[in-house]
Amino acid sequence: MPASHTFTLRVRYGETDQMGTFYNARALDWFECGRTELLRALGLPYAEIEERGLYLPVIEAHVEYLGRARYDDLLRVTTSVEFAGRARLRCPVEIAHAATSAPVVRGWTVHAFADRQGRVARPPLWLLTLLEKPFV
Amino acid sequence: MPASHTFTLRVRYGETDQMGTFYNARALDWFECGRTELLRALGLPYAEIEERGLYLPVIEAHVEYLGRARYDDLLRVTTSVEFAGRARLRCPVEIAHAATSAPVVRGWTVHAFADRQGRVARPPLWLLTLLEKPFV
Amino acid sequence: MPASHTFTLRVRYGETDQMGTFYNARALDWFECGRTELLRALGLPYAEIEERGLYLPVIEAHVEYLGRARYDDLLRVTTSVEFAGRARLRCPVEIAHAATSAPVVRGWTVHAFADRQGRVARPPLWLLTLLEKPFV
Amino acid sequence: MPASHTFTLRVRYGETDQMGTFYNARALDWFECGRTELLRALGLPYAEIEERGLYLPVIEAHVEYLGRARYDDLLRVTTSVEFAGRARLRCPVEIAHAATSAPVVRGWTVHAFADRQGRVARPPLWLLTLLEKPFV
Numbered sequence: 387m388p389a390s391h392t393f394t395l396r397v398r399y400g401e402t403d404q405m406g407t408f409y410n411a412r413a414l415d416w417f418e419c420g421r422t423e424l425l426r427a428l429g430l431p432y433a434e435i436e437e438r439g440l441y442l443p444v445i446e447a448h449v450e451y452l453g454r455a456r457y458d459d460l461l462r463v464t465t466s467v468e469f470a471g472r473a474r475l476r477c478p479v480e481i482a483h484a485a486t487s488a489p490v491v492r493g494w495t496v497h498a499f500a501d502r503q504g505r506v507a508r509p510p511l512w513l514l515t516l517l518e519k520p521f522v
Numbered sequence: 523m524p525a526s527h528t529f530t531l532r533v534r535y536g537e538t539d540q541m542g543t544f545y546n547a548r549a550l551d552w553f554e555c556g557r558t559e560l561l562r563a564l565g566l567p568y569a570e571i572e573e574r575g576l577y578l579p580v581i582e583a584h585v586e587y588l589g590r591a592r593y594d595d596l597l598r599v600t601t602s603v604e605f606a607g608r609a610r611l612r613c614p615v616e617i618a619h620a621a622t623s624a625p626v627v628r629g630w631t632v633h634a635f636a637d638r639q640g641r642v643a644r645p646p647l648w649l650l651t652l653l654e655k656p657f658v
Numbered sequence: 659m660p661a662s663h664t665f666t667l668r669v670r671y672g673e674t675d676q677m678g679t680f681y682n683a684r685a686l687d688w689f690e691c692g693r694t695e696l697l698r699a700l701g702l703p704y705a706e707i708e709e710r711g712l713y714l715p716v717i718e719a720h721v722e723y724l725g726r727a728r729y730d731d732l733l734r735v736t737t738s739v740e741f742a743g744r745a746r747l748r749c750p751v752e753i754a755h756a757a758t759s760a761p762v763v764r765g766w767t768v769h770a771f772a773d774r775q776g777r778v779a780r781p782p783l784w785l786l787t788l789l790e791k792p793f794v
Numbered sequence: 795m796p797a798s799h800t801f802t803l804r805v806r807y808g809e810t811d812q813m814g815t816f817y818n819a820r821a822l823d824w825f826e827c828g829r830t831e832l833l834r835a836l837g838l839p840y841a842e843i844e845e846r847g848l849y850l851p852v853i854e855a856h857v858e859y860l861g862r863a864r865y866d867d868l869l870r871v872t873t874s875v876e877f878a879g880r881a882r883l884r885c886p887v888e889i890a891h892a893a894t895s896a897p898v899v900r901g902w903t904v905h906a907f908a909d910r911q912g913r914v915a916r917p918p919l920w921l922l923t924l925l926e927k928p929f930v
Binding site for chain 2: 679682683685686713715716718720723726767
Binding site for chain 1: 705
């Protein structure tokens, strides 16, 4: 079971801006795609997590912009997940050009555990089991 | 009470693309802003409509791109609303440069009436009353 | 050489809205992804078309919303391209659930030929040759 | 001349996600709106800065999510700008509900000085003069 997961995506035309590179906010959209694919690879798609009544809202995000990426460039997104205390998850992400490995974006998000109403929830055992396995 | 409503918005940096003008899909976001402000002007903010359990999902959209608009350009969005049969609303929109009236986008959306689960709903009397008033 | 092209994409979390389905403007982003993949399949990535100084700005778009699609649903996007007169391209698109073929969105975009400055351009021979081949 | 600038914006429908609050990446779009309005208030719209050949690309961004905001909520965005060394600008931002002052988002972006080609540029005197005035 992977401690981290890598997949590729292409920069969409609508993700560029007039500077000719991707617009800065799109990095957070890509971080989300990375978490989605990581959780799927871990055997627990995030859609199923929400169906079980658990939400992982982003409570902090950090992004460093390291290089340009243009429309249709193929990017490699590598995402991992780790506990940050008992009540937080932290997901580091690295995005680089697939062809050259030249870095594009690096950063992380921090997630709380919440129920459907947005109230703090305890991470359930099934999630702890899943997330701790790769790191043992 | 207005049959149509006009407000202004500025093109955001993230709404531009590498062609240097606004990205085509953003027009539909602006149409939404126009409907939001129109319904507020009619005395019934859309947020309240949804709180009453009524949804107006877009079932058709049409956009004609008539001119360029760049980052930070001030645009004038004029939106109106009319019945298209008993079970549909139609919202024509015109977007032009505020300074010159040069046209930017023209189009319309068609909306169904639905309940929270997305099932077809009858337009309630309070909405009929509200929407028919301006056109009498 | 294909007259039409099909690829799949997943609904991103950020593409949903509070109605729980994808936000209507996102359909136009997906149409763009479809055109990008179609042109790549035709052997002429759109990035290269722009490098040659030719732009294909959207001058009209039409979208019909036929069904819901939720976060992480896998969608099948089928795009084709045809001439609409000598100076326009028309790209019909159909989007359906990959698993069930249930329709989600249907529509089309119309494109002009323009140069870097946004002025009308004649479609160059290399593009005519490329686009007419599949339809002979 | 203001050291910081406050303006209001409304959460757009397309900025919500299926959790019912704004999607996390949208905070960076709002940060951009804040910088745009701050620079306008300082007498130098960012569009003019780019016309002079100077670009201020985001090289780092940090966001803390402090509270929920729903569709059509009116938010107050307060942005300031300061030097971070000689070659960097730092723009702290605070976003709160206009009605209650309940915090929604807090964060900052860091900007480099670049020319049209994305190469590092020295901050020109006219910008130094402008930005240092409010903090004297």
